[in-house]
Amino acid sequence: MMYTDQETTLDNLKRVSAEALRCMQCGICSSSCPSGRHTSLNIRKLVKIAGKTTDILSNEELWMCTTCYNCQERCPRDIDIVDILLDIRAISVKNGRIHPEHRNICMMLIEHGHAVPINEEIRKKRTTIGLEEFPETVHKYKDGLKEVKDLLASCGFEELIIQTEQTEKDGNI
Amino acid sequence: MKGLSLFLGCVVPNRYPGIEMATKLCLAKLDIDCVDLESASCCPAPGVFRSFDRTTWLTLASRNIVLSEQKERDMLTICNGCFSTLEDANRSIKHDEGSKEEVNKHLRKIGREIKGDIDVRHIIEYLYQEHGPEKIASFVEKQLDIRVAVHYGCHLIKPTKDRELGNFERPAFFDELVTALGATSVDYPDKMACCGAGGGVRSAMKEKSLGMTRAKLSRIEETGVDCIVNSCPFCHMQLDAGQTEIKEMNGPDFNIPVLHYTQLLGLALGFPPEMLGIDTDIEKNRTLTDLLDQQN
Numbered sequence: 001m002m003y004t005d006q007e008t009t010l011d012n013l014k015r016v017s018a019e020a021l022r023c024m025q026c027g028i029c030s031s032s033c034p035s036g037r038h039t040s041l042n043i044r045k046l047v048k049i050a051g052k053t054t055d056i057l058s059n060e061e062l063w064m065c066t067t068c069y070n071c072q073e074r075c076p077r078d079i080d081i082v083d084i085l086l087d088i089r090a091i092s093v094k095n096g097r098i099h100p101e102h103r104n105i106c107m108m109l110i111e112h113g114h115a116v117p118i119n120e121e122i123r124k125k126r127t128t129i130g131l132e133e134f135p136e137t138v139h140k141y142k143d144g145l146k147e148v149k150d151l152l153a154s155c156g157f158e159e160l161i162i163q164t165e166q167t168e169k170d171g172n173i
Numbered sequence: 174m175k176g177l178s179l180f181l182g183c184v185v186p187n188r189y190p191g192i193e194m195a196t197k198l199c200l201a202k203l204d205i206d207c208v209d210l211e212s213a214s215c216c217p218a219p220g221v222f223r224s225f226d227r228t229t230w231l232t233l234a235s236r237n238i239v240l241s242e243q244k245e246r247d248m249l250t251i252c253n254g255c256f257s258t259l260e261d262a263n264r265s266i267k268h269d270e271g272s273k274e275e276v277n278k279h280l281r282k283i284g285r286e287i288k289g290d291i292d293v294r295h296i297i298e299y300l301y302q303e304h305g306p307e308k309i310a311s312f313v314e315k316q317l318d319i320r321v322a323v324h325y326g327c328h329l330i331k332p333t334k335d336r337e338l339g340n341f342e343r344p345a346f347f348d349e350l351v352t353a354l355g356a357t358s359v360d361y362p363d364k365m366a367c368c369g370a371g372g373g374v375r376s377a378m379k380e381k382s383l384g385m386t387r388a389k390l391s392r393i394e395e396t397g398v399d400c401i402v403n404s405c406p407f408c409h410m411q412l413d414a415g416q417t418e419i420k421e422m423n424g425p426d427f428n429i430p431v432l433h434y435t436q437l438l439g440l441a442l443g444f445p446p447e448m449l450g451i452d453t454d455i456e457k458n459r460t461l462t463d464l465l466d467q468q469n
Contacts, residue, residue: 034367035374038384064381066371067220069331073341082332089224098225099377105221113214115221116183126190129450135186135193136209144212147283151236154279155229 009054009095016087017051022077029071029081039064043071043081050084057092063099093160096167106161113138113148174303175291176206177249178241180259183215184406185251191450192406195435196251196296198449202442203304203312207249213237216250216258219328220372223258228275234262235276235287247292249299251435253405254371256295257328263293264335295329297404297434298338301346306353314443316355318468319399319461321437322429323348323358324389324412326405327367341365350434351402354441361396363389368403370411383422386415390427400430400461402437409433416457430461440465 030036030044041064049056056062065085072081092098098106105115114137123133138145152158179200185192200207215222216234223230238259241248250256265272267289277286300309330341338344342365348358369375369385390412393401403409413431420426432451439449446453446462453462 034369034385035381038369038388039378039381063372063377064374066327066367066369066374066382066385068327068367068371069341070367073331073333080332086224087227090226093225099373101377102221102225102373105218105373105376106225109215109217109222114183114187115215115218116187118187122187122190125450126186129191129194129448131190131194135181135190136211136213137181137186138212138214139186141212144214147212147236147285148214148233150283151232151279152229154282155226155232157226157229160226160229 009057009091012091013054013056013088014051016091017084019079020047020050020081020084022079023047024077026076028074028076032070032074034068034070035064035066041065043085046085047079047081050088056088057095057097062089062092093164096164098161098164100168103161103164106157110149110152110158110161113145175245175247176208177294177299178210178244178246179207180210180213180216180237180241180248180250180255182250182252182255182406183218184410189406189409189433189450191452192251192409192433192435195433195439195444195449198444199435199438199442203309208244208246210237210240210244210248213240216252216255218254219257219261220254220374221376224373228279230258231262231265231272232276232279234258235266235280236283236285238263238266238291238293239280239285239287242288242291245291247294249294249296251296251433252407253295253326253328254407256293259293260295261335263289263291295404297329297347297350301350306349309350309438310353313354313441315441315465316468317437317441317465319356319464320359320397321351321356322361322393322396322398322401323351323364324368324401324403324408325365326403326408327371329404347404347434351437354437356437359396359398361398362392368408368411369415370407375411379418380422382411383415383419383424386411387419387424390416390419390429391425393429394425394427398429399464400432400437402432402434404434406433428457428460430457
């Protein structure tokens with residue numbers, strides 16, 4: 001069973017990373033990477049191992065990319081590096097790996113319909129500068145918030161995020 | 174050309190409401206037909222939610238787009254992140270029948286359906302392409318004789334395969350909108366570098382993200398400007414709140430005012446800083462507003 005799961009994940013990784021096979025390891029991506037100057041992110045290496053091993057799913061560097069697209073723009077082989085990286089991140093999340101801070105943002109969305117919800121201080125500030133206390137968003141329209149919640153349920157998003165929490169508790173991360 | 178609906182997103186209404194006020198004041202003064210978009214949610218943010226589950230990301234983005242479709246209006250964003258999500262989602266809906274059908278399966282459950290018959294605009298490219306710097310300049314009531322570090326951010330212009338705003342290495346359109354207000358756009362090293370916030374890095378790895386911010390702010394400080402002007406509230410937060418966070422980590426005290434373009438435009442259109450949410454009780458902003466006062 002474990003083996004089959006592993007195979008499926010690797011198949012997924014191979015599918016989303018197919019384009020990365022065109023990489024000639026020139027390193028223009030890494031030298032263009034603003035994150036790589038300040039973190040351990042080596043995007044050239046990630047492209048090299050993309051689709052070759054499931055080890056990439058636990059590589060912290062996956063989450064150091066700010067998605068600035070410099071690497072993708074400058075790649076002489078026209079590999080959509082950032083798009084591939086985002087797809088690999090999604091596979092990582094489906095395998096139960098997500099940062100606690102990111103899970104919190106997901107819970108904000110699930111509860112409030114906003115990844116960054118309003119707070120007391122801002123409600124007050126809004127009225128001070130002549131705006132309504134609540135913006136014209138799902139913060140004000142509760143039927144709209146219900147629609148968002150229904151869509152998140154329909155897409156299985158809440159389930160996905162709760163599942164990552166369970167995986168973490170089980171120590172499988 | 175269709176009228177517009179204003180998509181607020183999260184950071185503007187819930188952290189920097191001054192940018193919301195500035196946007197509304199400027200659009201009215203420029204006589205641009207733009208109405209509120211009621212009941213919209215998070216775009217949802219491209220760096221995080223698209224990283225987690227593409228279908229959820231696309232479906233929620235599509236609901237927001239539907240709200241504007243029902244008004245028969247194009248959607249105006251004031252954030253690079255919202256622009257990235259909504260523009261990318263809208264393109265998927267328009268050009269990929271499979272994605273459209275998948276999304277509509279979910280949307281029908283809440284009694285909605287996406288058609289793909291409007292466009293998503295970002296206020297910077299909208300002002301540049303539909304009005305142009307000359308027309309903007311004709312509205313200016315107060316010439317701003319200041320030195321500005323323009324920060325484009327990433328997702329306004331990249332990926333270039335999906336945006337039609339020219340070369341990403343040395344773009345000029347945003348600078349032209351700034352110089353139209355009388356200001357000087359100062360060239361500086363790493364001008365096109367990322368602020369460090371995107372991709373979920375700010376939320377999950379704050380210190381690492383601030384490393385990028387600190388480098389960018391250092392280049393700007395060495396160059397010497399009166400303020401930074403951006404096109405994105407998330408970059409705005411990183412460059413503004415980031416200064417406090419860097420100082421708290423025993424880093425330098427940059428003390429550089431940070432304005433969203435709508436706030437700079439608002440000043441040039443004659444609105445007082447307080448109306449635009451530029452807090453004059455914060456020392457770094459007072460340096461800028463005092464300078465502008467002296468020019469009166």
